[in-house]
Amino acid sequence: DHRDLHSFPTRRSSDLVDLEERLGEAGRQLSGAYSLAEAVGAYLPPRPIVARRHSYQTGTTRYFGARYVDAATRDAVPLDALAAGASGAVLLCLPATPHEAEAFAAWAQDGPPARRPQLVVGVARRAGRLAELVGELRALHWVSENTPELRDDPVARRELRARQAAVESLIRGEIERTLTAGQMAGAGGRWFHRGREVSAGRGLSTLLSAVADELYPQGPRVWNELINRRVLSSQGAAARRNLIEAMLKQGDQPQLGIEGYPPERSMYESVLRAGGLHRPAGSRWVFAPPPADDPLRLRPAWTAIEEYLFAQPPEPRSVAALFEQLRRPPYGLTDGVLPVLLCACLLVHHDAATLYSEGTLLPEPGIADWEVLLRRPELFAVAGSRVAGPRAAVVDRLARGLGVTPAALPVVRDLIRRLRSLTELAWKTQRLSPRAL
Numbered sequence: 001d002h003r004d005l006h007s008f009p010t011r012r013s014s015d016l017v018d019l020e021e022r023l024g025e026a027g028r029q030l031s032g033a034y035s036l037a038e039a040v041g042a043y044l045p046p047r048p049i050v051a052r053r054h055s056y057q058t059g060t061t062r063y064f065g066a067r068y069v070d071a072a073t074r075d076a077v078p079l080d081a082l083a084a085g086a087s088g089a090v091l092l093c094l095p096a097t098p099h100e101a102e103a104f105a106a107w108a109q110d111g112p113p114a115r116r117p118q119l120v121v122g123v124a125r126r127a128g129r130l131a132e133l134v135g136e137l138r139a140l141h142w143v144s145e146n147t148p149e150l151r152d153d154p155v156a157r158r159e160l161r162a163r164q165a166a167v168e169s170l171i172r173g174e175i176e177r178t179l180t181a182g183q184m185a186g187a188g189g190r191w192f193h194r195g196r197e198v199s200a201g202r203g204l205s206t207l208l209s210a211v212a213d214e215l216y217p218q219g220p221r222v223w224n225e226l227i228n229r230r231v232l233s234s235q236g237a238a239a240r241r242n243l244i245e246a247m248l249k250q251g252d253q254p255q256l257g258i259e260g261y262p263p264e265r266s267m268y269e270s271v272l273r274a275g276g277l278h279r280p281a282g283s284r285w286v287f288a289p290p291p292a293d294d295p296l297r298l299r300p301a302w303t304a305i306e307e308y309l310f311a312q313p314p315e316p317r318s319v320a321a322l323f324e325q326l327r328r329p330p331y332g333l334t335d336g337v338l339p340v341l342l343c344a345c346l347l348v349h350h351d352a353a354t355l356y357s358e359g360t361l362l363p364e365p366g367i368a369d370w371e372v373l374l375r376r377p378e379l380f381a382v383a384g385s386r387v388a389g390p391r392a393a394v395v396d397r398l399a400r401g402l403g404v405t406p407a408a409l410p411v412v413r414d415l416i417r418r419l420r421s422l423t424e425l426a427w428k429t430q431r432l433s434p435r436a437l
Contacts, residue, residue, distance in 0.1 A: 054210075140163055216330055226267060239262065
């Protein structure tokens, strides 16, 4: 990995571009101070790091973004801004001197990162070799961007690309050694989480899995890559839509009446059936809360949905806000699973909760409403109504008169049904008393 970067074949005298002369000019132009972290991030953006053991055990892929930090950028790092879908971030500190390394360690233990459980901080022993390689890469890029004569010199272009590839390979190797926790520790590097120095001898992915366990102690276990993901494929989205339609129309049938083994069948088996949310009750099948043994650990998220539905005072609350709450720790549900779990909960509480669309109550939400919700949850709200005392007596009296279940929503649904059955003349006539009108 430390081979001479300048040992390339001798150039022909007829070549138009003298790369050595241009590299010398690049050195003069780039002689000022620069941020090592910003340069590495610009030329070789860090790749996400997957918490493999946690992802395997829960069925939910958790990954952490990586960022480079040096003394010049440390205080400007947006600690709360995570990559889309990331569970956290690894801040890889690149000190130029032993004094900077100690300052980074103190920052990780007592500074802002210590108060953010989603952050892991790694402090390398020193970054001298990396700085040398990045300086070489900056010069090569400068030559590429500021030498128009390269258009007519294919030999020079090939040599420049070869040098860039060689330096990038060396930089990746250097970063890989730094990100390999055991080797980093052996070289004097240190790792920190929540203000404590932690061991990473078994590898960075193992450390991140332990962090993910802490972040999502109430996360579900759903082993289905078709639905348990942040962004569904077109096939997965269509299958989820079909699954919700079957939930709405065929909830009293085994397997929701799904015949054969289409993709929605696998979603049904891995979430509703395996989680105990759809199970037999006598001769019929019904939706129900997670059972006592809670095999998929769905109970915490289910309880959070119920508390959201029936929070006081009773009023519509945003579906988008509910989904955002369930995405965050300690639950960490994915966008693929969220609507299915909400639909199951609303079906269980059919007599006490329903959806609103842009402020309008939906007494019986259908698949057309859910199709819109799957794309635009911000347009919808949920609300539950559990009445007691004098209000319950009013509901019971109305329910007896209407011949429906003694609960608020069945009464509302029947009243709306009766109103909708009125003729146009009945709606528009003014030949009634003021009280009747």
